[in-house]
Amino acid sequence: MQKTGQDSSRTQHLVTTYLSDVKRRVDACIFDFLPTAHKHPDVHQLYQMMLDYPRRAAKGLRPALCMLICEAFGGDPERAVNTAASLELLQNWLLIHDDIEDGSELRRGEPCLHQKHGIPMAINVGDALHCKMWELLHRNTEVLGHELAFRILSEFIQLSNQVVEGQHIELSWVNDNRWNLDEEDYLTMCVQKTAWYTCITPCRVGAIIGGASKTEIDGFVELGKEIGIAFQIQDDVLNLIGDVGRYGKEIAGDISEGKRTLVLIHLINTCTAAEARQVIDIMARPRDEKSEAEVERVLQLMQKYKSITYAQQRSKALLQEAAEQFSHNFAHLPDERAKQLFLSLIHFFVEREY
Amino acid sequence: MQKTGQDSSRTQHLVTTYLSDVKRRVDACIFDFLPTAHKHPDVHQLYQMMLDYPRRAAKGLRPALCMLICEAFGGDPERAVNTAASLELLQNWLLIHDDIEDGSELRRGEPCLHQKHGIPMAINVGDALHCKMWELLHRNTEVLGHELAFRILSEFIQLSNQVVEGQHIELSWVNDNRWNLDEEDYLTMCVQKTAWYTCITPCRVGAIIGGASKTEIDGFVELGKEIGIAFQIQDDVLNLIGDVGRYGKEIAGDISEGKRTLVLIHLINTCTAAEARQVIDIMARPRDEKSEAEVERVLQLMQKYKSITYAQQRSKALLQEAAEQFSHNFAHLPDERAKQLFLSLIHFFVEREY
Numbered sequence: 001m002q003k004t005g006q007d008s009s010r011t012q013h014l015v016t017t018y019l020s021d022v023k024r025r026v027d028a029c030i031f032d033f034l035p036t037a038h039k040h041p042d043v044h045q046l047y048q049m050m051l052d053y054p055r056r057a058a059k060g061l062r063p064a065l066c067m068l069i070c071e072a073f074g075g076d077p078e079r080a081v082n083t084a085a086s087l088e089l090l091q092n093w094l095l096i097h098d099d100i101e102d103g104s105e106l107r108r109g110e111p112c113l114h115q116k117h118g119i120p121m122a123i124n125v126g127d128a129l130h131c132k133m134w135e136l137l138h139r140n141t142e143v144l145g146h147e148l149a150f151r152i153l154s155e156f157i158q159l160s161n162q163v164v165e166g167q168h169i170e171l172s173w174v175n176d177n178r179w180n181l182d183e184e185d186y187l188t189m190c191v192q193k194t195a196w197y198t199c200i201t202p203c204r205v206g207a208i209i210g211g212a213s214k215t216e217i218d219g220f221v222e223l224g225k226e227i228g229i230a231f232q233i234q235d236d237v238l239n240l241i242g243d244v245g246r247y248g249k250e251i252a253g254d255i256s257e258g259k260r261t262l263v264l265i266h267l268i269n270t271c272t273a274a275e276a277r278q279v280i281d282i283m284a285r286p287r288d289e290k291s292e293a294e295v296e297r298v299l300q301l302m303q304k305y306k307s308i309t310y311a312q313q314r315s316k317a318l319l320q321e322a323a324e325q326f327s328h329n330f331a332h333l334p335d336e337r338a339k340q341l342f343l344s345l346i347h348f349f350v351e352r353e354y
Numbered sequence: 355m356q357k358t359g360q361d362s363s364r365t366q367h368l369v370t371t372y373l374s375d376v377k378r379r380v381d382a383c384i385f386d387f388l389p390t391a392h393k394h395p396d397v398h399q400l401y402q403m404m405l406d407y408p409r410r411a412a413k414g415l416r417p418a419l420c421m422l423i424c425e426a427f428g429g430d431p432e433r434a435v436n437t438a439a440s441l442e443l444l445q446n447w448l449l450i451h452d453d454i455e456d457g458s459e460l461r462r463g464e465p466c467l468h469q470k471h472g473i474p475m476a477i478n479v480g481d482a483l484h485c486k487m488w489e490l491l492h493r494n495t496e497v498l499g500h501e502l503a504f505r506i507l508s509e510f511i512q513l514s515n516q517v518v519e520g521q522h523i524e525l526s527w528v529n530d531n532r533w534n535l536d537e538e539d540y541l542t543m544c545v546q547k548t549a550w551y552t553c554i555t556p557c558r559v560g561a562i563i564g565g566a567s568k569t570e571i572d573g574f575v576e577l578g579k580e581i582g583i584a585f586q587i588q589d590d591v592l593n594l595i596g597d598v599g600r601y602g603k604e605i606a607g608d609i610s611e612g613k614r615t616l617v618l619i620h621l622i623n624t625c626t627a628a629e630a631r632q633v634i635d636i637m638a639r640p641r642d643e644k645s646e647a648e649v650e651r652v653l654q655l656m657q658k659y660k661s662i663t664y665a666q667q668r669s670k671a672l673l674q675e676a677a678e679q680f681s682h683n684f685a686h687l688p689d690e691r692a693k694q695l696f697l698s699l700i701h702f703f704v705e706r707e708y
């Protein structure tokens with residue numbers, strides 16, 4: 001056990017060191033690229049707002065996956081930095097709009113952009129970063145040449161289509177006040193909204209730059225689904241039981257926002273009909289019409305019916321499945337260190353506590 | 355006079371025929387490209403929402419400028435259809451977000467998208483169309499090859515940066531409750547927010563596809579500024595004095611929304627201090643705290659101080675300047691018919707009554 005503890009701590013150290021290294025390189029790219037000053041004071045202010053989310057502490061899962069998979073295929077990760085940075089810009093514009101759409105309050109430990117500057121400006125800042133993402137991808141021509149740059153653009157286009165569809169599915173549930181969802185509904189939404197941009201595309205573009213074959217690239221769809229879902233479930237669990245200081249969002253904010261998570265869907269489909277009515281009644285009301293006691297009541301029921309434990313188990317099983325699939329399907333890849341680090345990285349993210 | 359009337363009616367006929375022709379070709383491209391059906395009912399609904407604004411009647415100024423300038427340089431306008439259609443998609447996603455940001459009610463004669471489906475969904479539909487714009491531009495590779503397609507992408511990137519900055523300037527005026535603006539402030543904002551995407555870029559990309567030189571392409575910046583501003587001023591004038599049935603937005607909606615237009619800036623800088631205070635007091639209040647009589651009062655003052663006439667004259671002078679510049683700088687272009695039609699087209703758009 002002593003040895004396992006040391007191994008686990010050494011692995012964690014390797015992962016966090018790797019993440020810091022990727023973050024340093026990707027941040028250098030992003031902050032060199034984004035504009036910082038303008039003589040027109042209003043445009044100058046826009047630039048500061050565009051820098052706000054990218055400057056907030058982020059874990060950098062997506063760029064790490066991209067660069068690591070590139071390396072695993074024997075590619076030079078330096079050639080993937082620009083693409084990895086584009087993934088971070090994607091994440092940032094998505095979050096700005098997502099926070100408005102969900103009526104969120106905190107993001108990475110600070111008030112959401114629309115809480116600071118109002119919805120109209122926040123929509124526009126999101127659009128500005130969205131445009132900057134395509135601009136950064138356009139710069140790939142210089143690093144990768146026209147043809148490869150165009151293939152990466154294709155991947156981002158495919159991903160964008162997925163993410164807006166996933167987002168629409170989730171927003172439809174809210175608009176239609178729909179609560180009779182099963183696990184399948186949740187997984188479909190989650191794959192489109194989260195797995196594509198969190199995992200499938202980061203791995204695919206890394207593989208493309210690393211010189212992977214079409215079959216190899218396509219192998220990341222199933223794998224990325226499993227990891228992406230596992231990651232999202234863990235995120236939803238942390239929202240319920242995490243530590244606000246480390247997690248950076250309000251605890252149980254998903255209950256306040258009325259978010260349909262695997263935990264909630266399990267609860268509604270497991271508790272008594274009367275309890276389900278009560279849960280839905282609380283969840284369906286707007287944030288400012290929910291008392292703390294009511295949010296607490298939903299949390300208690302989630303514990304009573306072991307919905308959180310259920311979700312954690314689902315997440316772990318998906319991770320296990322993904323790890324086995326990766327080890328089996330990508331055993332032939334040349335870079336052993338990168339492959340090992342990839343496995344450690346996905347464990348780290350699905351088992352994280354913040 | 356009889357003859358001039360016939361000439362003018364013949365010119366108008368040529369312009370409207372040309373616009374219909376462009377619209378038919380561009381619409382064919384857009385509606386062939388945008389998805390229309392999906393087995394998942396929520397995604398299917400998203401697709402219908404994405405088709406909403408593109409299906410509403412639009413005049414098609416931007417695609418017409420693009421295809422006509424391509425032709426004027428001796429290029430095949432068929433090669434510009436895909437880019438012209440991308441300009442229409444740009445216009446549509448911008449309008450969806452703009453309507454939310456401005457709190458607008460009507461667009462092209464129907465309720466704005468966020469009035470029909472709520473702000474969260476409308477933001478996402480705008481994002482979905484935004485992504486589709488880059489996807490359509492990506493398809494230019496098939497028509498124009500990698501290098502030219504990348505040059506067109508560059509133009510759209512430059513334009514996007516301009517338009518979000520212009521939008522931010524205008525939103526800053528609202529957030530800061532700023533009314534002490536002069537004509538220069540207005541023109542700076544208007545060039546960035548409107549002229550680039552309405553005129554400069556449509557002409558530039560048409561010229562690029564038509565095989566223009568760098569100097570020729572850059573000649574469209576100044577020219578496009580003049581036409582773009584003239585167009586926007588006329589749009590603001592029509593908002594005040596137009597016919598709702600033809601114009602498609604609520605009349606004097608800009609007063610309800612508190613929009614800073616050249617007309618308003620002229621009024622505030624021309625009327626008495628007491629009147630200016632009254633105008634600002636009315637303009638600065640939210641839409642639902644303004645009475646019809648107050649909106650009418652601002653309109654009356656605009657008439658009293660001839661602010662609408664002033665704006666119309668500015669618009670006409672800019673148009674005249676642009677027409678002379680075009681005739682002078684582009685006299686050498688091969689296609690006489692396209693050049694003549696370009697001049698008729700810009701007159702038509704700046705002198706339009708709807």
